[in-house]
Amino acid sequence: MNAVSEADLLRRFGFYKGALYVRELSLCVVSDVHIGLAETLYREGLHFPLHEEETLLERFEAILDRFEPAVFVLDGDIFHAFDRVSRGVRETFSAILATLRAGCEVVLVRGSHDAMLPSVAGGTVERYDRGGYTVVHGDQAVDGHGTLIIGHDHPAIEIDLARFPCFLYGEGVVRGRDLVVLPAANPLSPGVTINYARSRDFLSPILRRVDASALQPVVEVDGEAVVLPPLAGIRRFA
Template sequence: MSAVAEADLLCRFGFYKGALFVRDQSLCVVSDVHIGLAEALRREGLHFPLHEEETLLERFEAILGRFNPAVFVLDGDIFHAFDRVSRATKETFETILSRLRRECEVVLIRGSHDTMLPAIAGGTVERYDRGGYTVVHGDKAVDEHGTLVIGHDHPAIEIDLARFPCFLYGESAVRGKDLVVMPAFNPLSPGVVINYAKGRDFLSPILRRVDAGALQPVVEVDGEVVVLPPLAGIRRFA
């Protein structure tokens, strides 16, 4: 991507702490919050304090302060567990939801993990459309849509043996429409390294039809947003 196109991308979108902000729509999106991941890790034997609720709330507070959105979308896999939501997980969810709703409209999109979400929250949806943008979780194919914003795959890129959660941007990537793939919002999720990923390696049926080499990682490094070359170019110089 040229320097001018990179500037255009950053003019169009804000990227901050795992959140995407669509500037001209005052629309903020995060995906794969996975509330309850800390609890699942404790059950697997990690007994040191993970402070999930405090960390998630701090991130949401910072995002609200940075972007002041009119609409905030939680784009699926809001909960981590498929089959149960503990009292602590429900309380964390309700605390986050209450905080967001004091500032803006909140949209809850059901993801593949969110079998319990409708019973707990009500008013959930499978997609959200606004101003030429379509937000879906990404676990199902989509026919008619605008610029797509999806989650589900938890992309991360490895640079000098360090792993960074990343967004993926694809210009005209899906039926001539642009695509943004979200990283996992929960910092306890390490992400899935996509340096050498092919379309068939992704979980999302949407991404399986995309030229993965043309996707462009966007990462935050020391508070700066860095737009990297398309994956095909990164592979050539790896």
């Protein structure tokens, strides 16, 4: 099984704090922000401050400083709750939008959690196509696409008993097109371990149709991206 070299992949993309940067398009994509996850955890009994808004704003500001994108896409599951948007969630969302819009165009792609998003934001889309790339959340199959950028599955990988949110890259794995899967942008999301995942284990119908063993994880270590071998090789030596 051929693996894409770290140098080749990093010439094409930047990976930082859960954000994917497509260098040739000056396009940044973040998925699964899940604004309001802290509120849900609080209602479930986790009664200590989680500082969700401050953490998310710091993360977005760092991403903007690193990449200075022309376009920033929030790729679905922007909100956590399906059926309500509290005042606190609205305020956090407004603060994030203000931060992003101060420096670039912002695109809002709807995800499976975002039933309330159009009524709050307006101007949302189901997919974003630009320059041979297609950004969708990943909860539905998609036809007629370029290189696919999706979220939805919150991938993470375990290394030496530690868990790291990770990107997944697959060269030509979807009808001959490349695929990039993004981790959850909200650091309160623990992620779903993919070390031994098979295609059928993923939530996304897109991922269920690819050879999971061919996917290469990308993790961030001290602010720099590290490209790992395909999952097939990781399983062989685990």
